[in-house]
Structure formats: structure tokens, C-alpha cells
Amino acid sequence: MSLQISHSARATFARHKLKFIVGGVAAFIFLLLISSPEKTYRQFINRPVTEPPQVYTETHSQPKVPPPKYESLRKWEENLPQHDLELPFPEGKTGRYVKFSNQIVMLGWNNVLNEVLMNAHLAYASKRSYVFQDYVWKPDYYPWPENQRLQNPPRTPLGALIGGSVVGQPFDEGDDAPRSVSAKFFDEVCPWSERRFIYTGDIKPQVAWKDGVETFDHWTKVLRDAPERCVEVQESGDDKFPQIFDLWLWGSDRILPLWDSFSKSPTSRLLTTSPIVGAAVKRNEYLFVPRGPRPSYPVGPDPYARMLAMHIRRGDFKGACTHLATWNSTFYSWNLLPQLPDRLTFPSNIVWNTTEYFEAHSERCLPDFDQIIRKAKDSRDDYAKASPGRTRALDIMYLLTNEKGEWIEKLKKALRKDGWNTIVTSNDLELDSEGVDTNMAIDMDIARKAAVFVGNGWSSFTSNINHRRLVDGKEPISIRFW
Numbered sequence: 001m002s003l004q005i006s007h008s009a010r011a012t013f014a015r016h017k018l019k020f021i022v023g024g025v026a027a028f029i030f031l032l033l034i035s036s037p038e039k040t041y042r043q044f045i046n047r048p049v050t051e052p053p054q055v056y057t058e059t060h061s062q063p064k065v066p067p068p069k070y071e072s073l074r075k076w077e078e079n080l081p082q083h084d085l086e087l088p089f090p091e092g093k094t095g096r097y098v099k100f101s102n103q104i105v106m107l108g109w110n111n112v113l114n115e116v117l118m119n120a121h122l123a124y125a126s127k128r129s130y131v132f133q134d135y136v137w138k139p140d141y142y143p144w145p146e147n148q149r150l151q152n153p154p155r156t157p158l159g160a161l162i163g164g165s166v167v168g169q170p171f172d173e174g175d176d177a178p179r180s181v182s183a184k185f186f187d188e189v190c191p192w193s194e195r196r197f198i199y200t201g202d203i204k205p206q207v208a209w210k211d212g213v214e215t216f217d218h219w220t221k222v223l224r225d226a227p228e229r230c231v232e233v234q235e236s237g238d239d240k241f242p243q244i245f246d247l248w249l250w251g252s253d254r255i256l257p258l259w260d261s262f263s264k265s266p267t268s269r270l271l272t273t274s275p276i277v278g279a280a281v282k283r284n285e286y287l288f289v290p291r292g293p294r295p296s297y298p299v300g301p302d303p304y305a306r307m308l309a310m311h312i313r314r315g316d317f318k319g320a321c322t323h324l325a326t327w328n329s330t331f332y333s334w335n336l337l338p339q340l341p342d343r344l345t346f347p348s349n350i351v352w353n354t355t356e357y358f359e360a361h362s363e364r365c366l367p368d369f370d371q372i373i374r375k376a377k378d379s380r381d382d383y384a385k386a387s388p389g390r391t392r393a394l395d396i397m398y399l400l401t402n403e404k405g406e407w408i409e410k411l412k413k414a415l416r417k418d419g420w421n422t423i424v425t426s427n428d429l430e431l432d433s434e435g436v437d438t439n440m441a442i443d444m445d446i447a448r449k450a451a452v453f454v455g456n457g458w459s460s461f462t463s464n465i466n467h468r469r470l471v472d473g474k475e476p477i478s479i480r481f482w
Contacts, residue, residue, distance in 0.1 A: 065433040067144050070157050073276070077159060080168045082129070082179040085189060090178040091129065092189070097178075098123050098223055099131035099186050102200055102235040102242045106138045106153055109161065109440050110460035111247075114333065116158070117467075118245045118258075120166040120180065121267040122216060126223035128231065129178040131186045132158050132167050143436050160434065161441045163272035171266050190230035198222065200244065201237030212249060212258035219244055250333045250460070259337060268471045273445045280435040280442045281449075287428060288396055292421025297391040307396040308379060308420075309450035311462055312372065314403040321365035324458055328352050331457035334467050335481065341382075342481040344457060365458060367482045369407075373414055375454055379480045383452050386477045394451060399425040400443045448472065457481040 085093045100119045104112050112135055123130035134155040139146070142154045159167040168180045181189070203222060207215045223231060235242035249255050262268055273281070288303035299306060330336065331344050344364065350356050363371055380394045397420045401408065404427055412423045426443055429435070435442060444461070447453045448468045455462030466479050 063143050063431075063433070063436045065436060067148060067150055067154070068160075068433040068437050069150065070160060070434070073157050073159055077157065077168070077182055078184065080179075080181070080185075082168065082181055083185045090127065090176070094229065095178050095189070096128045096229045096231075097131060097181065097186055097190055098126065098128040098231045098233065099133075099183065099190075100233045100244070102233050102244070103133065104243055105136040108138065108141060108460070109135060110464050113162070113464050114250055114460060115243050115245055116166065117267055117271070118216075118262065121262055121265050122219055122223070122244070123180075124165075124177055124266060125216070125220045127177065128223060130166065130180040131183055132180050133183045134158060135161060143439070156437055160274055160276045160438055163274045164270040165266050166271065167274075169270070169272075171270065175266065177266070186230075190232075194228075195230045195232045196226055196228035198226070198231055198233050199236035200233065200239060200242045201235075204239065204242070204244070209248075209254075211254045212245075212256070213261075215245070215249065216258055216261075252330065253336050255333055256336055256338075259334065263467070263471055268467070271468070271471070273448075274438070274441070276434050277438050277441045277445055280429070280431055280438070281445050283435075284429045287424045288398070288422065290396060290422050292395060295393065295395065297393065299393075303396055303422075304449040305392070305451050306394055307398055307450040308376060308394045308452045308454065309398040309400060309447040310372070310376065311447065311453075311455040311459065311465075312367075312399055312401040312403060313456060313459070314366075314401065314407070317456075318366055320458075321362060322358075324365055325358050325361040326353075329458065331481070332460055333463040334470070335455070335457045335459075335463050337466075337470075339476045340466070340479050340481075341476060342457070344481075364482050365456065369411060369414070371482070372411065373418060375480070375482060376415065376420070377418060379452050379454055382477060382480075386475070392451070395419060396422040397424070398446055398450060399423065400447055401426055444468070452478045452480065454480045454482065 082091050084091075087095070090096060100115075103119065104115050116132075120130045120132075134157055137154040137156070139153050142149065144154070146152070163169060165171050166180055168182070171177050171179065203219065207218045210218075233244070239246075241247050245255075285303065288307065290303070290306070346357070346360050350360050362368075367375065376397070383394065384392060397415060399408070399411075408425065412425075415423055426439070429439075429442065431439060431442070440461070444465050447455075447465045453465060453469060455465060462481075469479055
């Protein structure tokens with residue numbers, strides 16, 4: 001299956017096939033200003049780390065709280081019941097394990113989350129314990145400056161960001177699959193001398209450009225048929241994106257055949273909000289208490305049932321949108337699911353690489369003030385019309401945004417005039433140090449719970465929110481794109 005492109009660009013595509021294939025994911029990998037995140041990560045490991053200062057003063061670029069140590073979470077993780085060598089097969093010292101050391105490091109959280117979840121699904125299918133690892137930050141994205149970091153590069157325990165079977169919590173009752181274990185326990189139960197190393201360069205060429213199911217099934221057989229109980233997948237060769245499920249796959253519709261099995265898997269069904277993220281969301285729910293007049297129709301106490309959440313990324317995303325338009329890139333990953341509204345199409349008279357094309361593309365990627373107001377209204381109206389016979393109106397808005405200052409204040413003022421009496425932004429949340437460290441997951445959970453969500457179709461952040469919403473049973477009309 002090939003990358004999806006707009007109808008108006010098909011003729012151009014035929015002449016520039018290679019360019020378009022590369023372009024389908026180029027916008028998502030242009031952030032990789034380094035040739036290999038894994039190699040850069042290794043360069044960081046041995047850097048000396050000075051003791052963080054004990055006094056933290058707030059500046060424009062750093063929080064007013066110190067970075068978290070996660071001591072309680074680390075202790076809980078270490079004491080997981082499956083971290084016991086004496087457990088019977090399929091766990092303990094006779095169990096079967098797989099660690100994906102080719103996993104993405106030092107990139108944005110949602111690029112990593114894609115792969116973590118699919119790797120865990122693969123481990124489950126191959127009847128091996130998934131080895132979960134810390135999220136390793138790209139240093140530029142970390143909230144605290146270098147002289148206040150506890151580690152270089154900074155790390156966050158995976159269990160701080162997500163919950164569920166991926167981070168060692170139980171499977172369904174009666175499911176005897178081996179539970180996930182930490183990287184630390186893997187080092188204990190699988191000493192170096194007992195590991196089978198499988199190199200991506202030996203396997204990936206066999207399924208290059210195959211669809212997601214073919215890739216998944218091939219790797220399932222490789223891992224299941226390996227007689228060794230301890231397997232570690234490592235990168236090799238010249239592949240700059242050596243992940244099993246790499247950005248070439250996530251950035252195309254070749255991923256879509258995997259949706260059915262993945263969305264029904266324990267990895268997806270048992271994926272939960274982490275206690276740390278859930279506590280931060282709960283602590284800020286008072287902000288969503290309606291501030292406007294009492295509606296003329298019956299409403300319940302749940303603010304999320306009345307909420308429209310919108311992902312409005314500004315600033316750095318302008319360059320990304322221009323890049324996307326230049327390559328005529330398709331939507332990203334699960335945002336391509338055909339049952340979702342607002343698919344990426346342009347009128348037939350709009351031709352790729354023209355001024356009209358860039359303007360039309362900008363409306364979908366970087367909407368302006370008026371387009372945001374109109375989308376909010378249309379999404380509210382469509383959601384109400386989709387449920388004839390009962391009232392379900394929206395009057396609470398949450399803006400997932402990195403925008404601050406005059407522009408966002410003007411937007412909020414205009415939205416209030418259109419009936420949005422309660423408006424909260426990412427910047428309004430009150431977060432402790434663990435909340436600051438997991439802020440992206442907090443935003444995502446609020447958007448997951450909202451009645452309607454409007455996201456950016458080219459965004460992995462939006463895609464992962466939509467994954468959770470669909471698994472939760474949210475109807476497609478509640479998932480919109482600019």
C-alpha cells in the first residue's frame with residue numbers, strides 16, 4: 001500500500017514518486033537533526049552530572065519546582081511480583097523475555113509512545129515478557145535546564161507516563177501471558193552471556209515496505225521461533241531509523257491493517273492513565289467547573305461531557321506545516337483511519353505546490369484565528385446533530401497549546417462571545433514537579449476524556465489521543481481534525 005496523497009496531486013505524484021514517498025514521513029523526522037538518536041544517547045551516558053542546586057528560582061525557561069526523583073515509583077517498580085527468579089515458567093529464571101534496545105530515544109514522547117505500545121503488543125503475540133524502559137528525553141524538550149537535571153540525558157520512568165500491562169500491571173483474569181518486567185530485572189534474569197542478539201539489519205530488509213500486518217507477523221515468528229529464552233533486539237547496518245515499527249511505517253497508511261488487532265489487544269485495552277497523571281488531572285478539575293449561566297437544558301455534573309478540547313500548536317509548528325505542504329504529506333498513523341471525519345482532501349482545482357495549495361494546506365495544519373472559531377462551532381453543532389432526540393451541548397473548552405500571551409487571550413475572548421463560557425488552557429494547570437515532568441501526558445488525558453476533540457492530523461500527539469478515545473468507545477464524530 002502506498003502513502004495517501006490528495007486527489008489533486010496524483011498526476012504530480014506519478015512524476016515524483018520517490019519524492020512523495022520520502023515526503024510522507026519527512027516532516028516527522030526532520031526533527032532528527034542527528035544521524036542516530038541511539039548513538040547520541042550513548043554519548044550522553046558517561047557525561048558527569050553535577051549535584052543539582054538546592055534552590056530553584058523561576059525563570060522564563062524553567063519551572064519553579066525541582067525535577068522529580070520518583071523514589072516511590074522506582075521502589076514500586078523494583079518490587080513488582082514478577083521480578084522473582086523463582087517464579088515458574090513462563091516467568092522467572094526459565095521465562096522468555098524480549099528487550100527492544102533499538103527503541104527510539106531522545107525524541108518527543110509521542111514518537112516514543114507509538115513504538116513502545118506496538119513493541120509490547122509484539123512481545124505479547126510472541127509469548128515473551130516485554131522489557132519496559134525509561135523514557136529518555138530529547139534534552140531540548142526537557143522542562144529543566146542542564147544544571148538542574150538529575151541525569152544526562154534526562155529520564156522519566158515509563159510508569160509515570162502510562163499505566164497498564166505495558167509497565168508490569170496484570171493482564172486479564174485467566175491470561176497466563178508473562179508480565180512485563182523492568183530493564184533492571186532483565187539484566188538480572190538475562191545475563192549478557194545468555195542473550196540472543198537479533199539485529200534489525202538482518203530482518204528488516206525481508207519486510208521492507210510491507211504493510212503493518214506482514215511486518216508484525218514476520219517479527220512475531222522470528223521472536224516466537226527463537227529457542228533462546230532471552231532475546232535482545234539491537235540496531236545494525238546503515239538504517240538511521242532501525243526500529244521494527246519505524247517512522248516510514250507510522251507515517252503512511254501501511255500501518256492501518258494493524259489497527260484491528262492492536263486496538264483489541266491487551267496492550268490497548270488495558271492501557272490506562274498512570275496514577276501520577278491521573279492525580280494531576282484530578283487536582284485541576286476544579287478549573288472546569290462551569291462559569292457561565294445555567295443552561296436551559298438538563299446537564300449532569302461531569303464537566304468532560306460538556307467539553308471540547310482543541311490541540312492548537314503554534315510557534316515551532318509553522319515551519320513543520322510548511323515542510324508538510326512542500327512534500328504533500330499525508331496524515332499520521334491512526335489519524336488516517338477511514339471511519340474518522342475531516343479526511344485530508346482538497347478541491348480538484350487546487351494543485352500541489354501552488355500558492356492556493358499552501359493556503360489550503362495551512363487551514364488544515366496551522367489554522368488562523370477565524371478558522372479556529374469556525375471549527376469549534378462546527379464541531380459543537382455536528383456533535384449535537386449526531387444525537388437526535390437528546391440534548392448534548394458543549395460549553396466548556398480546553399485548549400492544548402504552547403501559545404501564551406496576547407494571541408491566546410484574544411482567542412479566548414472571541415470564543416466566549418460564541419458561547420464558550422469556561423475556557424482553560426494547558427498553561428492554567430497547577431502542577432507539582434511530577435506534573436511538570438509528565439505535562440504532555442496530562443494534556444493527553446484531558447483530551448481523551450473530553451466529549452469532542454479537535455486535533456492536528458499530522459501530529460503523533462493527536463494520533464495517540466485518538467487511539468485512546470477509540471479504544472474507550474468514543475464515536476467517530478467526536479474526533480475531528482483542522
